[in-house]
Amino acid sequence: MKFFRLRLSPTAISNVVAGAAIGGWNLVADDWCILICWTMALYMFGMGLNDLADRSIDEKLAPHRPLPSGDLSVAAARWALGLLAIAITGLTMAMPEPTRFHAFTAIACVLLYDLGLKKVPILGPLAMGGVRFSIVMLAASYSGLIEHAWSHAIHIGAFTAAITYFSEAEQSGTQQTLNRRLFLVGFVALLISIPFHQLELGLNLFMRTLGALLLLWWLRGAFAFRQGVAVHHCTITLVMGLPLVDLIAVSSYPWNIPSFIVMLAWLSLRPWTHFKMHSTKTNPSEDSP
DSSP states (O other): OGGGTGGGTHHHHHHHHHHHHHHTOOOOHHHHHHHHHHHHHHHHHHHHHHHHHTHHHHHHHOTTSHHHHTSSOHHHHHHHHHHHHHHHHHHHHTSOHHHHHHHHHHHHHHHHHHTTGGGSTTHHHHHHHHHHHHHHHHHHHHHSOOTTHHHHHHHHHHHHHHHHHHHTTTTTOOHHHHHHHHHHHHHHHHHHHSOHHHHHHTOOHHHHHHHHHHHHHHHGGGGGGGGTOOHHHHHHHHHTTHHHHHHHHHTTSSOHHHHHHHHHHHHHTOTTHHHHHTTOOOOOGGGOO
16 A cells, blocks of 8 residues: 555545535535545545656665565556546546536646646646645535635645645755745745634634644744755655644634544644654655655
8 A cells, every 4th residue: 555655645634624614514424425535536546646657766766665666566556546547537427516627627637747747847836736726625615615715725735835846856956945945835834824814704713823833833843854854754744734734724613523533634644753753864655745
């Protein structure tokens, strides 16, 4: 299962929960099943296709990954991706027609990124941001309303794009480039933390403020690469902050269940291992974003 890098999959589940909460939390069990299964299938497909497309590069830079190491054959990888593509298509067609637009947008962003845009400056990060943006909008549309989902979808998309932009400098970026891109991530996180939308709606700012403080506290660990920690670990730290962005969005809503689920998704990432990661300079293969 290292091929699909499932450890970080709860970050996608939290996007779904946040979108559904903002949309009205109006889903039955069958709807949840379709949403979660589609999201997981797309996540796995995107991760697998990325590794398949990059296998020649990984032979030099990441020989520990399943394809270059020989743990998984190219034929088996293609079969797995084919089955996932069938599942994604079937689940997409099972969604209500107005919702499919967001599903197709997310799928298109994944394909564009994995098959070429990841090598294009700016456009690659925007494509990755588009995936997360579309997942939030999809869940909100499926749940009922998308009017209030735009703000959070833009936040999660911008944060994802900034993280991807930072991660592009992992291999060959200078210290100055890394610093500049990391500060961009911090700036986006700071903007997310300002409660413009919540002030307009008159929602509970106390819980939202707590969520924002938790996000900013967590992201301070990303600056640890200055103390000699592998830059890759800092990227993982940033990715693990995605559910906290979702937490900010749902914490001020009247339902307690979404906040609990999002927090559970973050805890399932085992954030306490963050401190263990920062004690080594190695790059863990199973944690690559």
